[in-house]
Amino acid sequence: MAKARxxxxxQSCGAVSTRWQGRCEACGEWNSIVEESGAQAGFGPPAARGGRGKAFALETLAGDAQPAPRIATGIEEFDRVTxxxxxxxxxxLLGGEPGIGKSTLLIQACAALANRGERVIYISGEEAAAQVRLRAERLGLAKSPVELAGATQVEDILATCAAGRRPALIVIDSIQTMHTDAVESAPGTVTQVRASAQALLRHAKLGGSTVILVGHVTKDGQVAGPRVVEHMVDAVLSFEGDSAHHFRMLRASKNRFGATGEIGVFEMTGAGLAEVPNPSALFLAGRDAEAPGAAVLAGMEGQRPMLVEIQALVAPTSLGTPRRAVVGFxxxxxSxxxxxxxxxxxxxxxxxxxxLNVAGGxxxxxxxxDLAAxxxxxxxxxxxxxxxxxxYFGEIALSGAVRPVIHAGARLKEAGKLGFRRAVLPQAQQTTDDDKSAGVALAACGHVAALVAEIAQSSAESPAGRRDGARRAPARGPSGD
Known part of the structure; x- marks a missing residue:
């Protein structure tokens, strides 16, 4: 019998080579190449994999394109992202830092679907079933008909899911703890993670169930394990947040059935994650509108307009090299x-x-x-x-010109909804009559020097500006003005 090649x-990009090397030629990562036998990895000549293949029918691009059916959870922020x-x-694939609330979010989504009569299965590979049950009781979801189990064997999980009525949702928490008998390696290795994900993906495509894989993240926020798993799945979601704040954001970086970059905002409360239907009001709550150094940005998060406050502090330095510190920028x-x-x-x-700080984390x-900063x-x-x-919103070029940006209408509508009455935007920004009907007056700004001149003039006219003008660094007009 021939020896398996x-x-x-x-492990980062899935590129295959015939010999070991310290650096992957495809993605440039160091020490990311792992040896796998041909039988385990599924490689080798066609004869070793079962002989010649069969021809299949090809189709044309013409035809009726039906929209994909959807199963809504009833959690609007979650459904927005998906x-x-x-x-x-x-x-x-759902990734996030430990303790950020991934399991809490998924349990709430599972309970919402199960309460509507759908079969939902939650497989926990990290926690015992009793621990998950305690979390559900704390969230007030213990009576939801969610089917729960603690297992890590992929073949057993697939056999359990195939028995009985087809489940609408299967949650695997987490993919790094799963292992399959198809390959001979320890759980959590590159081979096991990829093989387990492939088996679960095949079950989802053939059975019609939605599968959510929970993944750990590395120090830089990337989902741990082989990057090929991100290429295999249909959507990659990341659950983000700051331990110093109560809000959490669910962001879609890849979605074959929806828009990428879309976000959903949640607030961590004692009863679990609560939806935030108006995140702009949350991020602007408690701001000191009379303090200098604060500007409101009419920004965009994916397809969603978001108003946030940008705070700046410029102070004389006592150091030889001035400090430049930023948070959220x-x-x-x-520079x-x-x-x-x-x-x-x-x-x-x-x-x-x-x-420079972006308030709210x-x-x-x-x-x-750029213009708000x-x-x-x-x-x-x-x-x-x-x-x-x-x-404020607008991009600043190296020449000092203020350049137009996209989604101006959505930004203006969000600003008008929250009571803002004036928007400083690029002079070349194209607006429609619908944009102007948002109730926000438009102030065009073509060059950054015009912005500085307007703010400096208001400073000189104020009593505090006249009193402290001698101690402050004056703003000079650009050369030739």
């Missing part, structure tokens, strides 16, 4: 905004420490946050508080 598979509910036969983008303000707006920031990663910085430097009813 070994292959070397990268695209309207679960698609039968789909597989989703890209530090490289802050670019500071350079543009110095080069094209005449601000002297080289002798000041700069602190959110992250403002989109370029549209610049307004907050100038407000803190001049000591002039920005008008409380004003929002």
């Amino acid at each position: 070994s292959n070397f598979v990268c 695209g309207g509910g679960f698609v039968p036969g789909s597989v989703a 890209d530090s490289n983008r802050l 670019m905004i500071l350079a543009v303000l110095e080069a094209h707006a005449g601000l002297r920031l080289g002798q000041h420490d700069v602190y 959110l992250r403002a990663d989109e370029p549209a946050a 610049a307004a907050a910085l100038v407000s803190s430097l001049t000591g002039a508080a920005l008008p409380a009813e004003r929002v």
